[in-house]
Amino acid sequence: MKKILITGGSGFIGTNLIFHLVKKNYKVFNIDKISKVSTPEKFKKKINKNYYFFKQNLLNESKLKKTIFKIKPDIILNLAAESHVDRSIDEPKFFIINNISSSLNLFKVLRGYYKYNKKIKIFHFSTDEVYGSNNNKIFSEKSIYNPSSPYAASKGSSDLVANSFFETYNLPMTIFHISNNYGPFQFIEKFIPKIITNYLNNKNIPIYGNGLNIREWLYVKDTCIAIEKAFKSNIKNERYNIGSGKRYKNIFLTKLIIRILKNKFKIKSKSKILYVKDRPGHDFRYAINSKKFYNKVNWKPKKTIVSGLEETISWYLDNKKWLRNSKKKYNGKRQGSV
Numbered sequence: 001m002k003k004i005l006i007t008g009g010s011g012f013i014g015t016n017l018i019f020h021l022v023k024k025n026y027k028v029f030n031i032d033k034i035s036k037v038s039t040p041e042k043f044k045k046k047i048n049k050n051y052y053f054f055k056q057n058l059l060n061e062s063k064l065k066k067t068i069f070k071i072k073p074d075i076i077l078n079l080a081a082e083s084h085v086d087r088s089i090d091e092p093k094f095f096i097i098n099n100i101s102s103s104l105n106l107f108k109v110l111r112g113y114y115k116y117n118k119k120i121k122i123f124h125f126s127t128d129e130v131y132g133s134n135n136n137k138i139f140s141e142k143s144i145y146n147p148s149s150p151y152a153a154s155k156g157s158s159d160l161v162a163n164s165f166f167e168t169y170n171l172p173m174t175i176f177h178i179s180n181n182y183g184p185f186q187f188i189e190k191f192i193p194k195i196i197t198n199y200l201n202n203k204n205i206p207i208y209g210n211g212l213n214i215r216e217w218l219y220v221k222d223t224c225i226a227i228e229k230a231f232k233s234n235i236k237n238e239r240y241n242i243g244s245g246k247r248y249k250n251i252f253l254t255k256l257i258i259r260i261l262k263n264k265f266k267i268k269s270k271s272k273i274l275y276v277k278d279r280p281g282h283d284f285r286y287a288i289n290s291k292k293f294y295n296k297v298n299w300k301p302k303k304t305i306v307s308g309l310e311e312t313i314s315w316y317l318d319n320k321k322w323l324r325n326s327k328k329k330y331n332g333k334r335q336g337s338v
């Protein structure tokens with residue numbers, strides 16, 4: 001049975017991935033420091049079989065070394081990062097230090113471990129945000145890095161560290177640039193959960209600037225399938241964009257979510273859309289070409305935006321305990337407005 005180590009497995013994508021992989025009978029190990037965005041372990045009770053949790057900060061290198069040599073993983077999925085752009089505007093140093101040093105420590109330890117297991121596969125998770133904003137182009141894996149936010153800069157920097165460990169030490173390393181994900185377990189400070197929860201709580205829905213900014217949206221369960229296909233394939237030592245090709249304006253998505261809440265779920269609300277001061281350095285548009293990945297691993301996202309949003313809303317309505325727990329950690333206040 002393959003042993004899979006996920007760093008940051010208590011975050012949004014990690015939690016979905018753990019549910020997905022444990023069902024497929026992989027042995028899954030999660031190292032997470034548990035921050036306010038993390039899903040606490042009590043919500044993973046259903047998956048105690050083949051799942052092992054280590055509450056640990058990757059910044060502690062010696063502890064990390066002990067854990068990795070104890071686990072002896074075959075596949076490493078490096079998801080751990082501070083990931084909210086708005087918070088990175090408020091706390092740039094924390095983001096830069098955490099996101100670069102946590103990956104650096106992991107790669108240093110894996111360099112030692114690689115001597116004992118030459119078959120390991122390492123996947124480092126990056127974002128389409130490292131390419132920066134563009135008005136009409138579509139970025140490929142060859143596009144230059146031009147990050148706007150401290151978050152994107154920290155992710156781009158950790159990609160460069162990942163690449164250097166491949167070039168210098170031959171550490172097998174694949175880098176994924178993933179587009180905006182949405183779905184269950186996403187912390188309520190992020191765009192889509194915020195729209196849903198504000199609507200449910202009769203609170204106004206803040207839209208930055210004129211609402212015309214464009215993002216490429218991918219349903220998290222499609223991402224989980226893509227990741228599994230990727231580590232089962234023979235891809236190695238390359239960079240891949242993973243997106244849906246489906247791009248929507250923020251205001252379009254907001255109105256669509258409200259329409260689904262009203263019409264499908266029959267929920268009324270006093271909530272209104274409220275245009276607020278724009279995010280500083282707000283990228284206008286993200287767009288990536290993912291053909292290299294589609295062709296290489298024979299994967300394409302399946303979910304349409306409407307059915308993905310319906311499933312997401314349904315999950316937030318059904319998981320009231322999780323939502324109550326999240327609300328204790330975030331009061332809805334604007335972050336990153338400078």
Ligand SMILES: NC(=O)c1ccc[n+]([C@@H]2O[C@H](COP(=O)([O-])OP(=O)(O)OC[C@H]3O[C@@H](n4cnc5c(N)ncnc54)[C@H](O)[C@@H]3O)[C@@H](O)[C@H]2O)c1
Pocket residue numbers: 007008009010011012013014031032033034035036037038039056057058059078079080081082083084098102125126127128155177178179180181182187
């Ligand atoms: N969610 C998206 O839309 C998206 C898109 C592209 C790329 N990504 C990348 O995918 C990864 C996962 O994203 P997510 O949305 O699940 O993020 P998230 O913020 O929901 O979760 C990240 C998890 O990493 C943990 N973590 C952070 N620093 C750590 C450290 N030093 N030691 C141990 N644990 C640590 C946190 O506690 C948290 O549980 C991130 O690297 C992110 O940059 C996410």
